[in-house]
Each structure stands twice: as C-alpha cells, then as structure tokens.
Amino acid sequence: MAKKKTAYVCTECGSDHSKWQGQCTDCGQWNTLQEFVVSSSKAPTRDARFEGYAGDTSSQGVQRLADINLNEVPRFTSGMAEFDRVLGGGLVPGSAILIGGHPGAGKSTLLLQTLCNLAAHMPVLYVTGEESLQQVAMRAQRLGLPLNDLQILSETNVERLTQLLQQHKPKIVVIDSIQVMHVEGIESAPGSVSQVRESAAYLTRFAKQTGTVLLLVGHVTKDGTLAGPKVLEHMIDCSIMLEGSGDSRYRVLRAIKNRFGAINELGVFAMLDTGLKEVKNPSSIFLSRSDEPAAGSVVMVIWEGTRPLLVEIQALVDDSHFGNPKRVAVGLDQNRLNLLLAVLHRHGGVHLGDQDVYINVVGGVKVSETGADLALLLAALSSFRNQPLEQGLIVFGEVGLSGEIRPVPSGQERIKEAAKHGFTRAIVPKANAPRAPIPGMEVIAVDKLQEAIERL
Numbered sequence: 001m002a003k004k005k006t007a008y009v010c011t012e013c014g015s016d017h018s019k020w021q022g023q024c025t026d027c028g029q030w031n032t033l034q035e036f037v038v039s040s041s042k043a044p045t046r047d048a049r050f051e052g053y054a055g056d057t058s059s060q061g062v063q064r065l066a067d068i069n070l071n072e073v074p075r076f077t078s079g080m081a082e083f084d085r086v087l088g089g090g091l092v093p094g095s096a097i098l099i100g101g102h103p104g105a106g107k108s109t110l111l112l113q114t115l116c117n118l119a120a121h122m123p124v125l126y127v128t129g130e131e132s133l134q135q136v137a138m139r140a141q142r143l144g145l146p147l148n149d150l151q152i153l154s155e156t157n158v159e160r161l162t163q164l165l166q167q168h169k170p171k172i173v174v175i176d177s178i179q180v181m182h183v184e185g186i187e188s189a190p191g192s193v194s195q196v197r198e199s200a201a202y203l204t205r206f207a208k209q210t211g212t213v214l215l216l217v218g219h220v221t222k223d224g225t226l227a228g229p230k231v232l233e234h235m236i237d238c239s240i241m242l243e244g245s246g247d248s249r250y251r252v253l254r255a256i257k258n259r260f261g262a263i264n265e266l267g268v269f270a271m272l273d274t275g276l277k278e279v280k281n282p283s284s285i286f287l288s289r290s291d292e293p294a295a296g297s298v299v300m301v302i303w304e305g306t307r308p309l310l311v312e313i314q315a316l317v318d319d320s321h322f323g324n325p326k327r328v329a330v331g332l333d334q335n336r337l338n339l340l341l342a343v344l345h346r347h348g349g350v351h352l353g354d355q356d357v358y359i360n361v362v363g364g365v366k367v368s369e370t371g372a373d374l375a376l377l378l379a380a381l382s383s384f385r386n387q388p389l390e391q392g393l394i395v396f397g398e399v400g401l402s403g404e405i406r407p408v409p410s411g412q413e414r415i416k417e418a419a420k421h422g423f424t425r426a427i428v429p430k431a432n433a434p435r436a437p438i439p440g441m442e443v444i445a446v447d448k449l450q451e452a453i454e455r456l
Contacts, residue, residue: 088261101242119149129180265305296383300375315379331361347403407431
C-alpha cells in the first residue's frame with residue numbers, strides 16, 4: 001500500500017494546513033478547509049513534452065527583456081461580438097479560460113453555439129463529461145446549429161484526453177466540466193480539491209505548450225463563487241461569470257480576471273428558443289419604463305468595461321412600522337446606501353432615519369462603481385416626497401462625505417450615450433460638464449448635493 005499524506009487546503013486563499021481547523025489562519029475565513037490527499041504513487045509528470053505542437057517558451061532559458069519578441073499574438077474571433085468584447089478582443093492561442101455560472105445559466109449552450117460556428121473554419125473539439133453524446137446532439141439539433149463539422153468526445157480521464165488531443169490537434173477545446181475530470185494517481189473522487197487542482201494544472205500546461213485555446217466550464221457554490229480551490233483562478237488566464245436567473249430572459253457575461261483585456265467588461269445575451277442571442281444595445285433592455293412618470297425612478301449612466309450603460313434605479317421610501325427601519329439594496333452595496341443616507345441628512349437636510357428605504361437596480365444589473373451615488377439619493381428623495389422626476393432626465397456622479405459631487409471617469413461619453421437614447425436633461429458633476437454643448441441635451445453641472453436638490 002502506498003503511503004498517503006493528508007493536507008487541508010483553504011478554498012478561499014489556497015493556503016495549506018497540516019490539520020483541520022475551523023478558521024483559516026491566513027485569510028480568516030471559517031469552514032473553508034477541505035481535505036487534500038497526496039499519494040506517494042506515481043502521478044503524471046508535469047515536465048512531459050507534448051509532441052507535434054509549437055508555442056511553449058518555458059525552456060528557452062534566461063533572456064534579456066529587450067530580446068523578447070513583441071509581436072502580438074494573433075487573436076481570432078469566437079463568432080459572437082459580445083463574447084469577444086468580454087474576452088478582450090477574441091480568443092488568444094494558448095490561453096486557458098474558465099467560464100462559471102449557476103446551473104441553467106447557459107454555459108454549455110454558449111460554448112456549443114461557439115464551437116458549432118467555428119467548426120467550419122478550424123478543427124475544434126467539445127469534450128463532455130457530465131452529459132452523454134446523445135444529449136449534446138439533441139441540444140444542438142434543438143437549437144438549429146450546424147452538426148456536420150463539430151467533433152465531440154465523452155471522456156473524464158485527463159491522460160487519455162491529452163493523448164487524443166495530440167492525435168487530432170484541435171485549435172479550441174471545451175472541457176464540460178472541470179469538476180468531473182480526474183487524474184490518475186490521485187486517490188480522491190472527481191470534484192475534490194486535489195482532483196480539480198491537478199486536472200486544471202495538467203490541462204493548462206497542455207494548452208500553453210501546444211497553443212490550444214482551452215475553455216473550462218466551472219460550477220459555482222451557493223454563494224455564487226467558483227467551486228474548487230482558490231488557486232484554480234490563479235492558474236487560468238481569464239475567468240468569466242455568466243450571470244442570470246432561470247426566470248430571466250437575459251444573461252450577463254462578465255470578466256472577473258483577464259490577462260488579455262480589461263476586467264469588468266460586460267456582454268449581454270438574450271436566451272431564446274434557438275439559444276443565446278447577442279444584445280447589441282444593452283441600454284434598451286434596461287430602459288423599458290412605463291409611459292407615465294413614477295416617483296422614485298431615475299435613469300443613471302454607469303460605466304461597464306469600455307462602454308456606458310443606461311440603467312434605471314428605483315427607490316421606495318415608506319414609514320417604518322418597527323423600531324429599527326429597514327435598509328435594503330438590490331444591485332448595490334448596502335453599506336454604501338447607509339453612508340449616502342447619512343450624507344443626505346447632514347448636507348441635504350432630508351431626514352430618513354424613521355423611514356424604510358428600498359433600492360433596486362432594474363434588470364438585475366449589479367453596480368459596483370460610485371457613479372450611481374447621486375442617482376440613488378435623488379431617487380430616494382423623489383419617493384420620499386412622492387414627486388416624480390421628468391422622463392428625459394439622466395443623473396450620475398459620486399457623492400462625498402462632505403456633500404460634494406465628485407467627477408467620474410468618461411463623463412462626456414456618458415452624456416453622449418444618453419443623448420443618443422433621447423434624453424434631454426442631465427445632472428452631472430461640474431468637472432464632467434462638456435466643453436462644447438451637446439445638441440438636444442441640457443447639462444446641469446452641480447458642485448454640492450444641496451445644489452443638485454435645488455436644481456430639481
């Protein structure tokens with residue numbers, strides 16, 4: 001019997017511990033240590049060279065920085081403009097991309113559509129470990145995808161898979177999913193911390209040496225984070241999350257980590273009977289407002305990645321029937337909401353301490369930037385006074401603790417995007433006021449929160 005050594009790995013920070021304990025001493029998280037079995041039996045070597053490919057530069061020795069070839073690695077399109085936008089301009093040879101999302105979000109559908117369209121131009125391979133070949137074929141037929149050129153394989157063993165990949169030499173490989181893959185020599189079940197880490201490391205090494213684009217499908221936990229060890233996100237080049245609930249028609253593709261482009265880039269898709277369809281103008285789907293103006297509703301312009309996005313924010317302020325008023329924020333940081341309400345009381349003269357305040361970003365969009373501060377306060381004020389704001393108004397700006405309105409990046413691009421959608425009035429920070437007038441747009445530049453309230 002081979003001797004086994006047991007370690008415990010934190011799923012949040014990836015640190016190793018010799019024994020189990022309730023709290024990770026490195027990151028401070030509770031109940032995140034999982035057992036990691038290290039066997040002394042022969043495991044697959046990480047230094048094995050994969051024949052028949054080119055592209056690995058790890059064995060060229062020490063070089064001067066000036067001698068490095070700076071020719072950009074050519075990208076190629078995935079066939080979907082929104083997918084290419086999130087990736088940073090397209091697929092990069094030799095890259096490892098991890099796509100996560102809740103069950104039913106559309107991860108397999110997105111990748112199956114991409115590979116079916118690319119199969120006519122280059123050799124690709126779809127590796128399924130969770131579904132049978134008949135199930136994948138039935139889905140492709142239901143979506144109306146071309147079936148003649150796509151190659152498909154059902155395999156969960158990493159060693160046998162890489163042997164087949166060296167024979168067929170595909171340019172793009174999809175692994176659905178990484179949680180079902182296993183490496184020989186690791187005495188633990190597929191999906192465990194050790195199997196996921198070793199399988200991802202072996203496949204990533206293969207992609208780097210051969211110049212193959214590797215697309216890994218990953219599961220998520222109940223709190224929405226990627227399942228498996230945290231070190232998995234450090235191995236890959238790009239981490240993408242496909243967000244969207246089962247009862248929603250739209251899906252949002254967001255880049256969390258990207259070595260080849262900008263992070264927090266956003267791609268929007270609509271889930272139809274024929275699969276995922278790109279939404280060229282995402283602002284239009286988030287602006288489906290009623291014809292009559294309603295109190296507590298205002299449109300803000302946020303910046304996602306490299307483009308502006310118009311989103312409606314709604315507020316409901318009501319008398320609290322309990323001793324502790326509620327503060328609920330959906331799509332925004334709740335701590336930020338409490339902070340802004342204190343600023344509204346101190347520098348705006350509006351006391352909402354005895355009111356329940358509910359904030360919602362329409363369409364399921366999650367806003368992380370501070371450019372939504374001013375829109376949030378004006379929406380809450382509109383609901384509190386039961387006075388609707390005009391339909392053609394857009395608002396953006398950061399609110400400081402002293403009541404000042406701070407500028408946000410790309411202010412003029414936000415105003416121009418709002419003017420394209422027919423908005424005629426904008427309340428913006430004074431530093432973001434355009435130098436030249438924008439046709440059809442009245443810009444109100446404010447410096448203080450009290451001034452913005454008075455200008456309404």
